[in-house]
Amino acid sequence: MKFAIALFAPPHAPSSRRALRFAEAVLAGGHEINRLFFYQDGVHNASGGIVTPQDETDLAAQWRAFVERHELDAVVCIAAALRRGVLDTQEAQRYGRAAVAVTPPWELSGLGQLHEAAQQADRLVCFGGV
C-alpha cells in the first residue's frame, strides 16, 4: 500500500518519534511512502538548528537520515514554517533573515501538497499531540 504520513508535533513530542518508527515499519513491511508532510509545530522536525543532548534520541537528525536514506518526498508547510521561524535559503533571503534552518532534502511548499499526497495514497496517517 501507499502511505501519506503527516506530522503536526515538534521533535521533542513523543508523537514525532512514533511517526518515525511507524514510517520505518511501513517501509520495512514492503509498503511505500508517497510523501511526508510536516505541519503546525511539526515543521520544527525539519530544523537543522536543533541540538539534542548527546545521551538523548535526536529525532531531527533521525528524520533527516531517514528521508535521505530512502530518498523520500519530505514537504514542510511553508505558511506554518514561516510563522515558526523555520526558513530555507530562499525564504530567509526574501524576508532578510539570517537564520537558515531548512536545507534539502526538506522542501517548503503549500498545503496543496498534503491534499495531493492524501488523494494519491491508500492511507493518510496523521501524528500529533503528545
Add this chain to the structure above:
Amino acid sequence: MKFAIALFAPPHAPSSRRALRFAEAVLAGGHEINRLFFYQDGVHNASGGIVTPQDETDLAAQWRAFVERHELDAVVCIAAALRRGVLDTQEAQRYGRAAVAVTPPWELSGLGQLHEAAQQADRLVCFGGV
C-alpha cells in the same frame, strides 16, 4: 515594585501577547522589570527567523523592540533553546550549525537566572499555555 516575568509559550500563543501587554503595563505603572526569562517553547519568542503575515501582530518583533527600548535584561534558557533549535552565534559555532536565530539583546543562559530574578523581584509572574 520589581517584577520578574517568565514566558513559557511561543509567539503564536495568546499568552505571549498577554505577557508583553502585561510587561508594558508594569513599566507604564511606574514599576520595574528586573528580568524577562524565556523557557520551554517561550524560547521561540527570541527567534529572529520568525516571519509573521503582514496583517498579523508580529510578537517576536514586538518583544525585541520592547526589550531594546527599555534596555531590559532578557534571558533565554540555553538548555531549552538548544533542544528547540534557537541558537546564538556562539552555540551555532560550538555545534556546527548554520542557523543563528538569537542575537543581542537576547542572551542565552541557565536556569539559575530564573531563580536569581525570582529571588530579587517582589513578584514573579509566569505566562504560558494558551
Add this chain to the structure above:
Amino acid sequence: MAKSMLIVSRHSPWSGLGAREALDIALAGGAFELPIGLLFLDDGVFQLLPGQRPAAVEQKDLAANLQALPLFGVEDLYVCRQSLRLRGLDGQPLALPATALEGPELADLFDRYDLVITL
C-alpha cells in the same frame, strides 16, 4: 474520483493557531475542488459564535475566513450538538449554517468520508 475529506476542528478561535490551521486545510482542499466536510467539535464550536471581536486581542478575523468557505466550495459544515450543549450554547444562533449532529449521526458522518484529519 476525488476522495472526500472530513476535517475535525477542535480548537477555539482565539487560543492559538489551531483553528486557523485547520481552516487552512479546508480552504486549500476547496481550492483544489476536493469534496471537503468540516466538523466543529469540542472547543471548536466557539468558532461558530456570532458577535466576536478578535481585534480586542489583536487577532485577525477568523469569521471572514469561515464566511469564505462556500466561495471555496466548502459547504458541508457540521457541529457536534453535545459540544454545544456542554458549553451552554445549544439553541443559540450560529454565525454559519452548520448542521448539528449527535450520537450515531457523528459516527455516520465519519463513516461517509474517505479521509479524516483532526486538528
Add this chain to the structure above:
Amino acid sequence: MAKSMLIVSRHSPWSGLGAREALDIALAGGAFELPIGLLFLDDGVFQLLPGQRPAAVEQKDLAANLQALPLFGVEDLYVCRQSLRLRGLDGQPLALPATALEGPELADLFDRYDLVITL
C-alpha cells in the same frame, strides 16, 4: 533570607519535556541552595510510579533525576491524593517518599511558599 519556591509539576513523564523541564527548575534551585518544594499534581503523579521502563520509548530515565533531588537538597516532595485517586493509584507504592495531601492541605501548601511556578 532566600525565598522559598513551590514547583507544581502536572505532566506525565513520557509525554514530552514538561516533566523534565519542571524538574530542572527544582534541581537548579537546589543547586543554589534555595528552599524548594515540589508538588506532583494531575498527570504529574505518574512520575512517581515505580517500575517504569523509559528505554522502551527511547527516553532517558527521569527516575534517576528524581532520585537526585535529595542530593540537591530538594526534600519537600508532595503529591495530590485526589490526582492519585482519580488515576486508580491511591495506596499504591510510590518510587519517592512524597507526602500525599488533599483538600485544604493543598491550599496550606500553596500558602506556605513565597513563590510558585506551575509547569
Add this chain to the structure above:
Amino acid sequence: MTTLHLLSQSPFTSPLDSILRPLGVRDGLLLCGDACHALQPGSAPLELLEHLPASIAIHALEEDLQARNLTAPERVQVVDYPDFVELCTRYDKVNGWL
C-alpha cells in the same frame, strides 16, 4: 500568603477541578484567554465558580471577554492590564496555571 491564580485554558478542555483544589479562601482568580469561557451562562464551569466562597475575588480580562462576546456576571470584576498589574501587587504571589 495569598495567591493570585491566573487561568488561561478553556475549562472545557482543562477541567477546573484540580485548579480550584489548592485555592485558599483569601486567594484571587484572574480569568484570561479561553478561561473566560467559564463565564458562559448555563455551563458547568460557571456553576463551579459561583459556588466558590465569596471571599475569593474573581476577575476577568476585559479584552478576552470582548473578543469572545462574553458578559461578566456581577460576581466577576472586569479588569484591564493596569488593573492586572495592580492585582499582582495586592496578592503576595502570582501563580500562572499554564
Add this chain to the structure above:
Amino acid sequence: MTTLHLLSQSPFTSPLDSILRPLGVRDGLLLCGDACHALQPGSAPLELLEHLPASIAIHALEEDLQARNLTAPERVQVVDYPDFVELCTRYDKVNGWL
C-alpha cells in the same frame, strides 16, 4: 468505511467522551503514548473502554505499556509497529486524535 482511531493524549487530561462519541461499531481504537494510561486498573477511563461494544477492537502500543509499567487487560490487543502498519491497512481510514 471503518476508521482506526489513534489516541495519544492522557484520558485524565483530555477526556475520552468526545473521542468515543463518533466511534462506529466496526471502528477500532489504538492507544499509544499517555492514552495507554486509560488501562490503569480501577480508573474511570478503563470503565468507559470496557463498556464499548465488543465489535470495537481495542489495541495498545507495546512500547508505551512497557514504559509505563502497564498491563493490558484481555479485552486489549498489544501491538508493535509492524502490527500498527497492518492495522492501518485493515481499516478503511485512520484518524489521529491529536
